[in-house]
Amino acid sequence: MSAVGTIGPRISGAARKLPTWPVYLVGMVPGGFLIWAALTxxxxxxxxxxxxxxxxxxxxxxxxxxxxISPLLRFGRVNLIKFRKALGLLAFGYLVLHFLVWxxxxxxxxxxxxxxxxxxxxxLTVGFAAFLMLVPLAATSWQGAIRRMSSQxxxxxxxxxxxxxxLGCVHFIMQEKVWTAESLAYLAAAILLVGxxxxxIRRW
Numbered sequence: 592m593s594a595v596g597t598i599g600p601r602i603s604g605a606a607r608k609l610p611t612w613p614v615y616l617v618g619m620v621p622g623g624f625l626i627w628a629a630l631t632x633x634x635x636x637x638x639x640x641x642x643x644x645x646x647x648x649x650x651x652x653x654x655x656x657x658x659x660i661s662p663l664l665r666f667g668r669v670n671l672i673k674f675r676k677a678l679g680l681l682a683f684g685y686l687v688l689h690f691l692v693w694x695x696x697x698x699x700x701x702x703x704x705x706x707x708x709x710x711x712x713x714x715l716t717v718g719f720a721a722f723l724m725l726v727p728l729a730a731t732s733w734q735g736a737i738r739r740m741s742s743q744x745x746x747x748x749x750x751x752x753x754x755x756x757x758l759g760c761v762h763f764i765m766q767e768k769v770w771t772a773e774s775l776a777y778l779a780a781a782i783l784l785v786g787x788x789x790x791x792i793r794r795w
Contacts, residue, residue, distance in 0.1 A: 611677045618681040621649055639696045646689040651759050653682035658756060658784040676732055683729040686722060714765030721758035724751040753785040
């Protein structure tokens with residue numbers, strides 16, 4: 592038996608016994624440290640921009656982490672499905688904070704400029720589109736939504752996570768204004784995860 596075959600079920604069995612609340616708690620820790628650093632002057636000469644960027648990155652990381660759950664199960668026999676919703680909600684929570692920092696601290700609720708920037712600046716258009724895609728997913732993340740919508744309709748709606756993840760990575764690349772190894776790594780990871788998932792859906 593392969594190493595994957597022997598280790599996978601053991602990890603899966605341990606994961607089934609764990610509650611999901613520690614995932615939320617641990618997931619909020621980096622955001623807490625980040626906000627504390629912002630309040631205590633630990634984010635450098637442009638704390639608003641740094642806070643905005645880091646919150647966006649945390650959102651992207653948790654979103655990609657949620658997309659990694661299915662490949663881990665299919666290819667590694669590691670069943671962490673019960674934690675996927677927690678990762679997705681953490682991603683959305685950090686995205687909301689990212690958006691609020693831009694809205695409240697960066698543009699200071701100048702609504703005319705906010706609307707104009709979203710329309711005129713492509714990286715903001717892309718980022719806002721990703722945000723709008725994730726809103727209905729967060730709103731229907733509770734168990735009762737599946738019963739009300741039917742599992743098939745719920746599953747189709749939640750496929751919006753795939754274009755949202757790609758657009759989130761594109762937003763990250765565009766706002767940096769230069770191609771970096773880090774931003775390209777995020778985009779490559781998103782394309783790989785989304786591509787593997789879509790191939791699996793088409794196969795079945």
